[in-house]
Amino acid sequence: MTLTDIHYPVVVVGGGQAGLSASYCLQQRGIRHVVFEAEQLGHDWRSRRWDSFCLVTPNWQCALPGFAYKGADPDGFMVRDEIVAYLESYAESFGPPLVEGMRVTRQRRTETGTFLLDTTAGELTAEQVVVATGAYHVPSTPRIAERVPARITQLHSADYRSPDALPPGDVLVVGSGQSGAQIAEDLHLAGRGVHLAVGNAPRVARFYRGRDCVAWLDDMGHYAKNIDEFADPAQVRMRVNHYVTGRDGGRDIDLRRFVSEGMRLYGHLLDVGDGTAGFGGDLKSNLDSADQVMESIKDAIDAYIDARGIDAPAEARYVPVWEPDPATPPCELDLVAAGVTSIIWSTGFRPDYTWIEIPVFDGRGYPTHWRGVTSAPGQYFLGVPWQDPWGAGRRDGVGQDAHNHAERIDAARRITDVCGTLTGPPSLSTAPLMS
Secondary structure: OOOOOOEEEEEEEOOOHHHHHHHHHHHHOOOOEEEEEOOOOOHHHHHOOOOOOEOOOOHHHOEEOOEEOOOOOOOOOOEHHHHHHHHHHHHHHHOOOEEEOOOEEEEEEEOOOOEEEEEOOEEEEEEEEEEOOOOOOEEOOOHHHHHOOOOOEEEEHHHOOOHHHOOOOEEEEEOOOHHHHHHHHHHHHOOOOEEEEOOOOOEOOOEEOOEEHHHHHHHOOHHHOEHHHOOOHHHHOOOOOOEOEOHHHOEOOOHHHHHHOOOEEEOOEEEEEOOEEEEOOOHHHHHHHHHHHHHHHHHHHHHHHHHHOOOOOOOOOOOOOOOOOOOOOOOEEEOOOOOEEEEEEOOOEEOOOOOEOOOOEOOOOOEOOEOOEOOOOOEEEOOOOOOOEHHHHOOOOHHHHHHHHHHHHHHHHHHHHHHHHHHOOOOOOOOOEOO
16 A cells, blocks of 8 residues: 555554554444554564464464454464464455555654654654554563673574574573473474573463363453453563463473473573573472462363363373472573573563653553553554453454454544534644644
């Protein structure tokens, strides 16, 4: 699509799954809008995922508005290129007004309430704006990385592609969340020597009592649980996702089993100095905590099955296959002596909304909102983690939020139409900016 207008009723910033969902719902209501994608449709899936990447949620959860998964493997897990193809097919199914290669560099608000957006193609205005860029913008690497010897290759998990793309030698993976655990497994399966700094990320079983745990949790209403049901919503939004994998049809990621196959585990990384990495003595507690979360999820599934008299096969509980010695936790690693030639920082991302010059953020730079609605009329967010329910950032959860936003936008548009009839439209081209 070629950009021709300088004013739109609605601008959607971001052309990923959230932005496309917003566009579909707006289109269903006949609301004129435009979607700006800074790169290419599906950019993050194409460029920030490793070669063997696959979903950790079953394909049936890919249910964008008007485009539920219809493939041959609903209980499988799409790999990276299949995910990109799914998004491309979704866009082709309804033809969103998508402008690729268009970056919004600044957003302000005029005294009349109109939004002014600076883009790489010039300035334009909008009555309402949906920010659908997610919350994982900038790879976050700790300052400890500055003390790593120059001879060691360093990269963030966003830049990891495959074991063969790294120099020969052992690899230290820092972080055991979803990316860290899966990358460690990827390297391990390729026969690389892996050292993993284990943090406090929880884990979940892939299957339990005859079904994928995601299916059980979905039936239990887990993903529909509202953020307002928690005592500390801000803390909930900071929670790390459980690690598991959809690789080869799906399985658990058992870090203890990896040790019996040659992987080395440590506590969380504390420091790097003189070629030596120092770790906390919390390896055992971190492993135990992850297992406890997994078992507590099984407890909840058991209770659900029992309460409803569901006929499900019994299953023995997990028994740890390896235990670290709590008296002598591994607290140091001589990187040179161990042959470590690469470090992968699986340390997450931070949001970057600095281009939005509207006071709707907290002290950490996260948008403050109620179900994606901010204190600035007409300013919405979509696709951020725990926007409302747990599933708000998922491919099946974002659709309901997109539908709700379209309803709100339509209602606001109708009110504006009525007010414009009574008082006349505000000036959009000469309105001064608010200081």
